[in-house]
Amino acid sequence: MDTNAPLLGEPLPVELMNTIWADRDGVHDALRDPDGTRAWLRAVSARTDLMAEGDLDALSTPDLDRLRGRLIGLRDALRRLAAEATGDPRPAAVSDARELDEAVTALNEAAGDTPHWFVLSWTPGQEPSRHARSGGQAASAAASAIAGEAIALFSRDIRRQLRACLAPGCVLYFLKTHPRREWCSADCGNRARSARHYQRHRRSGV
Template sequence: MERWPALELASTIRHDGDGGVADDLATAQSMARWIHQQADLLGTHVDVAGLSMDERLRSEIVELRRAVRALFAQAVSPAPPSRADAHRLMPVEQALAHLNAAAAREAIVPQLAWPAGGTPRTGLLSNERDAGIRLIAALARAAIDFLSGPQREQLRACNAPRCVRYFVKSHGRQEWCKPSCGNRARAARHYQRHNATTAQ
């Protein structure tokens, strides 16, 4: 299953298994754990080992997530957004400005590498020394790529009870982000039908 850094960032708000919402970026320690889990998606351009996992970086990533989730809500419209933050979404214009400003914090130049006898590949050249700025800019560029790419058309908010995730629809009948959400939705429908029948 394909993973996108922007979707992974938006998914740091998730159902906690007990009817509430968990935040994978709630503390600097949980943020550090999440960043290390995303190292393969971030590529060699972001030096995860060189990051200062402090409150400043955490608050910047959380604010970027707010912008991304607001733009995800815009992308799934007119369908309802995720219930996690539907009541406190950042205005779309503010989210766009924040995302673009975050991406612009690092000036990068694409570079072509072509080893003898090998396949050409692209890389990014940057003079930015602050690993935190590089991370924020990389996440913002990933969100820009996601929202301007074909996967935006398949973005959905999971409508299973208690779920707060966004997902990319991978087949025509997919309604939920994962099978467990489908099971919960079917169980909730069965419970409602059963209660309606016994109430009569």
């Protein structure tokens, strides 16, 4: 099963925020159930050293459900912080984490929930290599690592590049990594231009 979340090549905290997405049928949640959660984790697993394909397959349904709850709590906190950082005006994008301090607390707790670190291996005559270790399940450690990345994102100047996509109906976030970038995707850019064109002609009566 593939995730139905839009993966835009953004940093993992932003990709997690974007597991809430919208189309003509309304707002959707890619983490709506254990299968959706597993599919999203599988889709991003290559982007973290802490989680391999087999780690996801080994998760029991109760473990996966607990992890789903953690990811949703983290996502709600991140979307609240993103709304604060961007001045997000979109009603449909509002997070369940209503207060800023509540979101900060949830993020900090998620970052420390599952300890993780890296160790060096170096056998004489071979190249040195780095290996991930964690104090719990690998997928849980990956969730904590995403929280750690989010702390770095919001505490550094890069947060000023974070944007809410203001295309009609969109609830996604993105990093403005190019001066001319205005939307999360080309599709949203096309929708926004079409909407502007429609409004201009409507006002002019053409």
